[in-house]
Amino acid sequence: MSGLRTASEHWNRTADCVKAKEHGLVKQQIQICKRNMELMPVVAHATRQTTDVCQYLFAQYRWNCTSVRMAPKYLPDLTGGSREQAYVHALSAAALAQTISKACTQGATTKCSCGRIPNEAPPSEFKWGGCGxxxxxxxIFSASFADSPFLKRKKRxxxxxxNLHNNNAGRKIISDSLVTDCKCHGVSGSCNIKTCWKALPDMRTVGTKIQERYRLAVEVVNKKVKNSKERRFVPLMDKKTSFSENELIYYTKSPDYCLPDGGLGSMGTRGRECEKTNDGSIGCQSMCCGRGFTSxxxxxxxxxxxxxxxxxxxxCKTCTKKVEINRCR
Structure with missing residues (x-):
């Protein structure tokens, strides 16, 4: 994921695409940018969506996705092969697919429009209509734009x-999230006309689904294929012989993120708020890693x-209340 969330959204010159190189765009992405100027504000919005959803969903964990704001100059937590890196790439690819799909529906570009009418039958007494x-x-756009930094190399x-596998996993998860929305139309609230269309959920919903995959991510090793120069990932655990296309994979175990360690990409939890009566990840015992906390x-x-x-x-009136704030030592 690039740092486009900080870039200008006024894309009206091809020079803006070249300038976006400062925000992490590679040569292939710059070319895509020049051919799709009207879609670049949508790409920037997808980047912001990724950051906001990631930080929202991980706010109560030791790793709280803070480093994603450093794009494109990531710390090792997002470059060393961790499950956090897997999550961010899957989420960003899914966010790009979702925002572009919805931009088509909203008429933000002439390159696409409403989704195709499904081949399946609509729910009883309804007809396919609206704009899915x-x-x-x-x-297609997500695969082209998000994957391009990893495709043009002689030896990957x-x-x-x-990153390519997890990008695809994120897109597969959002593809499987497509749902049927229906609505009644008619005078004075009647239901004379009943239409349905295919729609994608909001990114927090998608991000939560990917977060479930993050927890179940498969640790892999890179092995050479027998009688070939190629290499491929296989699960580290002997009991698991393969992984599916919608499973996240990683090859480096994550640190505990308790203490600052630039070499591992850990910012530590010192100064983080916690709840002293909570037994979960936001609880002071877990968040502070046993170091104690101040109140x-x-x-x-x-x-x-x-x-x-x-x-x-x-x-309304303005009232005051006393609140206890606990922070990790």
Missing amino acids: DDLRFGM SKQAMM QVVEVKHRCECKYFYCCYVE
Whole structure:
């Protein structure tokens, strides 16, 4: 994933594509950018989506996806073959497919439009209609743009092979997430016209599905294929002989992320907020790795005693409450 979330969204000159090299775009991506200028703000939005969803879903864990904001100059947690790297690549490829698909539906580009009418029969008494998300175009664009940094090499590195698999896994997960939405239309709320279309869920929903795959990610080793110069990944565990295309893979065990270690890409948890009565990952015992924590009581202002007045405004008072904040030592 590039650092395009910080780039300008005013893409109106091919020079903007060349300038985006500063944000991590490679030669092939710059060429795609020049051919698809109107889609580049969507690509930038997908990058922001990846960052926001990742940080939201991992906010209560030791690794909280902070390093994703350093794109394209990643720390080793996102370049060394970890399961965190697997998650970020799967999520970014899925986000690109999702945002492009929905941009097609919204008419943001002339390169695509509504998704194809499904071959399957719609739900009873309904007809296919509306404008479904153009997943086909979104998948093609995502594969072209997200995979290009890892394809144009004579001999693909182990990291490139891993990133390509996880990119594809993210797209497979979002493809499997396509659902049927239906709506009734008619005068005064009647249901004279019943239409359905195919739609993709929001990125938090997709990110949660990929997070489940993150927890079950398969550790692999890169082995040479017998009687061939090629190499391929195989599961490290003898009991597992293969992995599916929608499973995430990694080849480097993650650190515990307890203490700062630049060589491992760990920022540590010192100063992180925690909950002292929680037994989960956000609990002080787990988050602080047994180092202990400090507690401070602060006063926080908030809106209270709100009243609705006809018509049409809400009036609230400002109240204060005492809140205990715990931080890891």
